Amino acid sequence: FFNLEPSQCAELAEDDGLMAAFLSPTQALFNLLIPDHAADAFSPPRLSKPGSCDRLVEWLLGGLSRWDAEHFLFIAEHGYVYEHNCAFFPLFPLSLRVAAETALWPLQGVLCLRSRLLLSAALLNGLFSVLASSILYELSCAVLQCRRRALLAAILFCLTPANVFMAAAYSESMFAFLVFAAMWQLEKQRHWASMLLFSLASAVRSNGLINAGFLLYFQTKHVAFKLQKSAESRIKLYRLAQFLNWAASLVVTTAFVFLPFALFQFYAYLKFCKPSVSLDRTVPKQLLQLAVDKGYRVAASNDGKAPWCSWDLPVLYTYIQDVYWNVGFLRYFEPKQLPNFLLAAPTILLGSWAAWWYIAANPWHCLTLGLVGRKTGGMQKDSGKPAAGFSSPGVFVYMVHSTALLVFGTFCMHVQVITRFLGSSSPVLYWFSAHLLYDNEMLLQTESPSSQHEVLPCEKHSLRSSPNWSRMENPVLALLSNWRQSATLTKGILGYALSYWLLGLVLHCNFFPWT
Numbered sequence: 001f002f003n004l005e006p007s008q009c010a011e012l013a014e015d016d017g018l019m020a021a022f023l024s025p026t027q028a029l030f031n032l033l034i035p036d037h038a039a040d041a042f043s044p045p046r047l048s049k050p051g052s053c054d055r056l057v058e059w060l061l062g063g064l065s066r067w068d069a070e071h072f073l074f075i076a077e078h079g080y081v082y083e084h085n086c087a088f089f090p091l092f093p094l095s096l097r098v099a100a101e102t103a104l105w106p107l108q109g110v111l112c113l114r115s116r117l118l119l120s121a122a123l124l125n126g127l128f129s130v131l132a133s134s135i136l137y138e139l140s141c142a143v144l145q146c147r148r149r150a151l152l153a154a155i156l157f158c159l160t161p162a163n164v165f166m167a168a169a170y171s172e173s174m175f176a177f178l179v180f181a182a183m184w185q186l187e188k189q190r191h192w193a194s195m196l197l198f199s200l201a202s203a204v205r206s207n208g209l210i211n212a213g214f215l216l217y218f219q220t221k222h223v224a225f226k227l228q229k230s231a232e233s234r235i236k237l238y239r240l241a242q243f244l245n246w247a248a249s250l251v252v253t254t255a256f257v258f259l260p261f262a263l264f265q266f267y268a269y270l271k272f273c274k275p276s277v278s279l280d281r282t283v284p285k286q287l288l289q290l291a292v293d294k295g296y297r298v299a300a301s302n303d304g305k306a307p308w309c310s311w312d313l314p315v316l317y318t319y320i321q322d323v324y325w326n327v328g329f330l331r332y333f334e335p336k337q338l339p340n341f342l343l344a345a346p347t348i349l350l351g352s353w354a355a356w357w358y359i360a361a362n363p364w365h366c367l368t369l370g371l372v373g374r375k376t377g378g379m380q381k382d383s384g385k386p387a388a389g390f391s392s393p394g395v396f397v398y399m400v401h402s403t404a405l406l407v408f409g410t411f412c413m414h415v416q417v418i419t420r421f422l423g424s425s426s427p428v429l430y431w432f433s434a435h436l437l438y439d440n441e442m443l444l445q446t447e448s449p450s451s452q453h454e455v456l457p458c459e460k461h462s463l464r465s466s467p468n469w470s471r472m473e474n475p476v477l478a479l480l481s482n483w484r485q486s487a488t489l490t491k492g493i494l495g496y497a498l499s500y501w502l503l504g505l506v507l508h509c510n511f512f513p514w515t
Contacts (some may be wrong), residue, residue: 039511042070044078045286048112057115061122063509069121069169072096076117081287083297083306086268087320091203091260092171096120121169128173129166133157135180136427142187143395144431145388148444148475152434153427155476160430161347161500162420162515164508172424175204179211179425183398186218195256203260206317207425210404212257217397219249224371261317268316271299273309329412340416343515346496347419347429351406354390354432358399361391370396390435395428402428419500419515433493441490443482444475 050058065073068088075085076093099120100113107116133154140150157176160166166173182197195215202208223246283298291298297306308319321327332340359366370393387393405425409418422429438444479486479494486494500515508514 034506034510037511039067039513041067041511042074042084044070044074044290046114047284047286048114050112050115051110053110054112054115057111057119061118063505064122064168065118066168066508066511072169072171073114073117073121076100077113078284078287080268080271081283081299082291083272083299083316084320084324086264086272086316087324089171089202089204089206089260090264091200092174095124095174096169099124118169122167125167125169125173128177129158132173132177132180135177135184136430139180139184139187139427140431140434142184143398143427144390144392145394149389149431149434149438152437152444152475153430155474156430156433156497157427159476159494159497159501160423161497161504162423163501164504164514165420166424168508170420171204172420175201175208176424178204179208180427182211183214183427186214187394191215191218195253198257199260202257203264205425206261207405207421209258209261210401212254213401214397215253215257216250219246219253221371265315265317269309269314272297272316273305273314325414327413332413332415337415340414340513344410344415344418346500347422348406348410348415350429350432351402351422354428355399355403355406357432358390358395361387362393362396365393365396389438390431395431398426398428398431402426416513416515436489436493437479440487441479443479443486 071085071088072093073096074081075088075090076096080086080090096117100116103123104111104116104120107119111119136157137150137154140153141147144150144153162172166176178197178201182194182201185191185197186194198208198211198215201211223243288298290296306319308314308316311319326332402422405422406418409415409421413421476494479490483491504514506512
């Protein structure tokens with residue numbers, strides 16, 4: 001289905017696998033040496049008595065079950081018991097439960113269900129992360145038209161500042177895998193496969209809904225170019241048919257991507273607003289007591305309907321974000337949140353710089369939304385060919401998507417999550433970082449300046465088959481090994497990624513606030 005060469009998978013799996021292999025013992029060490037912070041986070045009781053093997057799994061992987069990971073593991077084990085659990089979408093916890101009951105079924109004699117779920121999360125996220133990096137390489141080749149920048153972007157994804165969330169029991173790795181795969185299928189003009197993958201992504205995270213814009217844009221662009229070609233024919237009937245076909249496609253596409261979200265909200269409505277409808281088994285007494293102690297609303301309880309049940313459009317997700325986490329426009333702009341803004345500042349700066357740089361490089365293309373034939377924007381100097389690299393016209397829709405997420409995350413969300421929010425949703429940060437490294441680092445420029453922007457085909461080539469890069473097995477490792485000779489910008493980008501990678505392990509795995 002993905003048509004990946006074994007050498008490509010092996011090479012990126014080696015880079016990503018080394019990081020994952022280092023992460024697990026490192027977080028276990030930090031989790032052992034540093035006392036956990038007494039955070040006011042969701043912490044449900046354990047209903048089964050842990051054995052010696054359970055304690056071993058908890059010691060090795062317990063740091064990966066912090067903060068929101070507790071919600072995912074709880075949902076996978078008990079279902080949607082509490083109202084605020086419904087902020088976490090079902091595909092990832094369902095996958096954990098399936099893996100724990102199938103692949104890890106032989107371990108049920110020595111591990112309880114929660115330990116198997118935690119182990120499933122570590123294994124699945126390792127797999128999803130490796131697949132995502134491989135698919136990001138293919139996507140980058142298709143969009144950037146340059147294998148070198150594509151390789152850099154894929155390796156930078158392995159070093160993402162949000163790495164701890166890619167390994168922990170969070171849905172980021174699965175989401176990145178589905179989104180990158182959907183984008184790649186769309187670039188290969190496989191619209192139905194892309195629509196299916198985007199639909200699955202919307203069953204993983206709520207921001208998957210915005211990905212419907214990719215399908216709408218590509219369909220609109222296709223119709224716009226057809227109408228421009230047929231403008232001189234003056235066949236009104238043909239143009240009307242094209243318009244009607246386009247309108248129908250937009251409706252079907254949007255409905256298909258939004259379907260998992262709508263079904264999940266309908267499920268939540270039946271569960272929390274219709275006490276007569278029984279969707280789950282009886283809630284254990286320990287969990288009911290936790291609801292009493294913490295004030296959680298239990299499904300189909302007798303204390304009256306929740307306020308959102310009487311809305312004209314009862315969407316529980318919106319209610320949870322508003323009431324439980326105080327998410328809304330400018331609500332996070334308080335003096336006490338300044339440290340969180342500083343924590344998110346590198347991502348905000350990098351994302352804003354990427355948007356400004358692309359607009360400056362392609363003013364005509366951005367002004368016409370890429371729907372009008374090229375004039376001067378998006379071209380290489382002294383050539384009629386489309387520009388390669390980050391200035392490629394194909395980057396436009398990804399740049400719009402990334403900027404929309406950046407603006408929304410900065411002004412309407414808990415700003416510290418913007419690092420993993422963008423890092424798992426868009427390839428733009430990795431593309432722009434690769435662009436900055438490649439264009440400003442002399443160690444990576446192995447050819448003459450006139451051929452630096454040469455369009456290099458991606459199909460049927462190994463990652464290391466690029467001319468003059470065959471000896472550079474990992475360009476990022478080469479930069480790190482020549483740290484003193486590296487440019488200041490290189491030190492800034494790699495220093496940011498590595499420092500956040502390490503700080504994430506230290507802080508997140510011990511219940512300290514992180515991104």
